[in-house]
Amino acid sequence: MRTVTCVDGLLREYAPQVLATLVRRYGTFDTCEDAVQEALFAAAMQWPSEGIPASPVAWLTTVATRRWKELWRNEAARRRREESAALLTPPEPPPVPSVDDTLTLLMLCCHPSLSRVSQVALTLRAVGGLTTAEIARGLLVPEATVGQRISRAKQRIKASGAEFRPPPPEERAERIATVLHVLYLIFNEGYTASSGSALHRVELTTEAIRLARQMRERLPDDGEVAGLLALMLLTDARRPARTSTRGLLIPLAEQDRSRWDAAAIAEGTDLITRTLSVAPIGPYQLQAAIAAVHDEANRSEDTDWPQILTLYGLLRTIAPGPMVTLNRIVAIAMVHGPRVALRELASAEGDPALARHHRVHAVRAHLLELAGDRAAARLNYERAAQSTLSVPEQRYLHARASKLGSAGGAPAPGRGGAARRTSGA
Template identity: 70%
Template sequence: MTAADDGRIEQLLRELAPQVLGPLVRRYGGFDTCEDAVQEALIAAATQWPVDGLPDNPRSWLITVASRRRIEVLRNEAARQRREESVAAMTPADPSPAAGVDDTLTLLMLCCHPSLTPPSQIALTLRAVGGLTTPEIARAFLVPEATIGQRISRAKAKIKASGAAFRLPPSEELSDRLAAVLHVLYLIFNEGYTASSGESLHRVELSAEAIRLTRQLYDRLPTEGEVAGLLALMQLTDARRPARTSPDGALIPLPEQDRGLWDANAVAEGTELITTTLRTAPVGPYQLQAAIAAVHDQAAAADDTDWRQILVLYELLETLAPGPMVTLNRIVAVAMVHGPQAGLDQLDSIDPVLRDHHRTSAVRAHLLDLAGEKEAAREAYRQAARLTESVPEQRYLESRASS
């Protein structure tokens, strides 16, 4: 098989992972051991499929292999002899989960069990539902990879100890898990829209899955303002994707994009949704981010962008949900309203967690460029290129350093 074939297999395995884990947990119970069994099945597939070719039904193949591994574990647990006998009586070669049943949302809610801390909920869900690897999750959290590995291990152990059932929680418990669920979907979408590493800027399967799950949440909770806000944010952001790269995959920054390539239907749907939500629900962080995205999308050209309105929205967002990335984006808005030097002055006091982040160096480079400090801008672009693991971002930043 070619490298492209290997890439397609990797993408397929990522998409199938939650579709395999859900039926296993539903049938056998034991989230932690089922997750381990699925990981072993994925490894087996990654090894065998490039050599033997794809099976006729890849999902069933994975379920079969994972089921056999799950049963093998049960057989080795003497304390579960009775359960082993009942499970062994099943036909592992064809678990046949109920047709048309989508376990992904149920799996997401299980991963956001209240016995877990919010960081553990997010890390586990990104792994089990989003299909992200531990290094990718670590980059999303801006923390060491070992920290994420520990969070995932502890989370699986706590779910096992809690005896949580594999079903959607009752309505009265949904709001308690909603904040973690929304943050998980937000991170999955962001990883899909701007991949943290690799040759491609986008990982469309992740952003599409985040949108799909958020739509499911919105259908179930249509009066929750933050669910609507997140869905609108995703629509308004993803609408720009067709214009973000050139035919050869090179990154095109927002001011230089051909806005005629933007998805007009997604812009209209997202704008209508956030406009209605801001009138009818208490304002939250996702709604404010969606409003900012709407201001960008409604500008016919980059020079028409209402940066003063964007700055006001970022100031509200920083008050409501402060964070280093919010501050960094607000500084960009400050520079666009009050001049690049005003933004550079504020960059000097940025949160230490972002001082060595490539986005901070990229913002500094852009503002230095606007201020006419070309040589300092080139060095900042080079620094940003060294810090990012995204190949399209590296190439773009290096091209700016060379211009």
């Protein structure tokens, strides 16, 4: 008999297929989602003791359909109590189809009428199979807030008149890009939590990688889907070495690379190498290529910084952004020296997207440290620590500042530790 953990994994795998089937049949996203959640709960209670059925998807679909009928009758009775019972009989559903509509479901959860936070919450609930409590823990928000976001999202989808079918060809590329962006948001929040006492929220990174794999299975020829999956694998491979036994953040240059996940690095490197040779280049592919260059270096000093700087130049051209700017400046420092990079940073600070961002202070501190200006570096590390809501980052930045303030201490190495969303720790 399979373990409870195995059952949980299977339920998360099957949940989007069952929900997609019900939404395609009945069209009522909110009621279908409620019915599927109850079917998942029933399976979680029964399967560990009774065994997993021969056709799990069919079992879940049958139970969810039965529950949907109950909900439908209850709602119909409430609205039309005086009508005859004959009019309150829903149509019998067709057999469970073999088609997998997970991609369509993902696109529905990332409907353009929803805000980003609602897209994230609904994707984790409907496609990821996470409970409201699990999502709340992962995003560090009250469970009631998550529940409200999901409820409003379902109501907005209903009000928009969105149908359960793939978007028209002219909208397909944009909708896929939105799905990839949402998955990347989920991954980033799990890999470097924006607030709270924990650096990692493994349930979020794990779920983002799982959903990216599903996207890859359904869109094997899409270069950006492959690029995002490779980027996640290559980045998450470093997670075992990112924190000390005391939970302190360890920057990329100081990590024990023997603790990196070699299998994930090999898979990610092979995937991005094959993809770059056949697909039009996109931003996720370039970020994955940068991550691969970092991961392939046996030691920090072996890193091919000129190649990384070239890749950031391409990335800045096709997908400019504040984190791309900061990471490119760090690469400039490693190739041309910290003084050149400080001038670049001074020029870049005029970008409103970088205004008051704590990583600007962190990058400046890193560059000043490399340049030997310990007092100014210490001040900027402290400013960065005061600006971030992440407790692990605060501890790390305070520690860097303290080290620079100690009498007679040698300059800390710190390479690549300031801007981490794309190429760092």
